[in-house]
Structure formats: C-alpha cells, structure tokens
Amino acid sequence: MKPWTRLVVLLPLAFFMLSCEEDDPNYAADIINTYILESVTELGMTEDLTDVALEDAVFIEITRDDVYFYANDYDHCDANYDTDYVDSFEIDEVTETSIVYTDGTNDSYRIEDGKLIITTEGDIAVLAVYDDAIPPAVWSDPNLLTNDTYESDNSFALATAIAAGGTVQNHYLGECEDQDYYMFTAESGSIYTLATTTAETSDLDLTLTLYDANNNELDFADDINYPINKNPRLEWTCPASGDYYFVVEGFSEWEFGDYSVSVVIATGLTKAPAPSGENKTRDYQRTNLKKFSFH
DSSP states (O other): OOHHHHHHHHHHHHHHHHHHHHHSOOGGGGTOEEEEEEEEEETTEEEEOTTBOGGGOEEEEEOSSEEEEEEOOSOTTOSSOOGGGEEEEEEEEEOSSEEEETTSOEEEEEEETTEEEEEETTEEEEEEEOOSOSSOGGGTOGGGSOOOTTOSOOSGGGOEEOOTTSOOEEEEEOTTTOEEEEEEEEOTTOEEEEEEEOOTTOOOOEEEEEEOTTOOEEEEEOOSBTTTBOOOEEEEEOSSSEEEEEEEEESSTTOOEEEEEEEEETTTOSSOOOSOSEEOOOOOBOOOOTTOOOO
16 A cells, blocks of 8 residues: 555544544543632522631542542641541542532532632532642641741740830730730839730630739739620739730630730720731631531
C-alpha cells in the first residue's frame, strides 16, 4: 500500500478515535482538588464562612474515587487530631453536572468563578480551592489558635501597655486558658476604673486581677451583674505612684471571643468610652460545622 493510500485509511480511524474521546470526557478531572467550605445556603438562608478561623473550618478533598470531609475536634485544646471526624463517600462516576455515589445518591455541581458549587436537595455549598496541607497545623497545635495581634502577652514581662484615660483597646481572648496581661502607670491618690466590655450578644465571661509592680495581687473583679453583664469592672485608688499590672482571662478554660478593655481615671471620666478605638483583633466567626456534609 502506498503511503498516501495508508494515510487515507488511517485518517478516518483517527477521527473516529477522537470522536470517541469527545463522547467520553474525563469530568472528574475538573473537580479533583482540595477545598475549603466558603458558604452554605440552607432553607434559603446563606451563611458566609469566609472569615471562619482555620480551627473551625471544614475541608473537602475530592479524589477520583472518593469525597472526604475534614472537621476539627470539638476540643481545640487537645493536641491530637482525631481522624474519626473524617467522613468519606465513594464515587461511582462523575458526569458533566453530577457526582454519583455508589449508594445511589448524587449531588449536582457546577464550576463558577473558580469555585465548585454543590447542590443537594436545594441546599448549596460553595467550595474554594485550598492550596495548603490538610488538616491544617492548628488542628494539632493549640498555640496556633486564633488570637489577636497583641500576642504574645501572656506574662508580666510581655504585658501590653495601656494608657489611663487613653484609647480603648480591642482584644481577642483565645481558647485554652488564654491570659492577656496589661501594664499602666498610675498616680498616688487617683481613682481608676479598669473594665472590659463585650457585645450584647456575647457569652464571654471574663475576670480581671490587679497586681503591683512586684506581681503581688491587689484586687480582683468578676461579673458586674451576672448573668446579665459578665464583664469585670474594678474601681481602685492608687496607693503609690508607679506601674501596675492587670490580667484579663476567662472564667473557665472554654471562654474565647472579642472584648474591649479600658483604664479610666474616675475623677476625669466616670464612664469608659465606647469601644471604637484601636483595633487589633482578627476577623473571626465561630460556627458549628463539625459534622457538615453536603452529601
């Protein structure tokens, strides 16, 4: 057979093979990746999860054969991540619009603006590609848990300076018995009010302990009006001019969240100003997604 004759025979065969490949595309390749859950819509209500801290985030890994869901332990203070919180579902096939599982169920999907959008019985999960390792290091190292940018401030030597009558400071009390130390300068005979404030919707329960320059405890404050107002407020008359310290911490090891703190000279201003001053807290959103699964 002459070369050109062979070409005439082979070309139709090549076109036939290409046609078969087009009829059977590899849709799974479009969705195989690691994702972080970015938002959930249930019963018409959307919850934005873009600011959720890594310790509370949900991760989804899609392989050719399985979908894996990763959620952190309930106890973030435990340094050992429990793999029992990993759920998985076996994939039977991936079509142009559906992920079909071996149990006979399926989820619809589409890719939009680089996000994988999964729809299950009207509920919608938006997944964004996640490039780092899962589970994240914070799941097995409590020292990496969300905190404010004043850290580290967990000792007298690392205390944050706060001016009496100065700017209100906005802080975040981290999980696992975080302590925030403060230092201020006081004048003999002056009356000071040391206080924290939290949002009306906050469940944060704080305490405040006052110390002298030699780290001796001078006074202690708990709730202003439990359970209506669980912020501490301490009114104190300075016995001698100098530097003093106080520590803000949770009533229990499970306390965490945003709060504001101020030191006010009582004779000049009897009420702490609104917490609209310096802000070094991190955007953070707590949500309960431990057993989330769109399947």
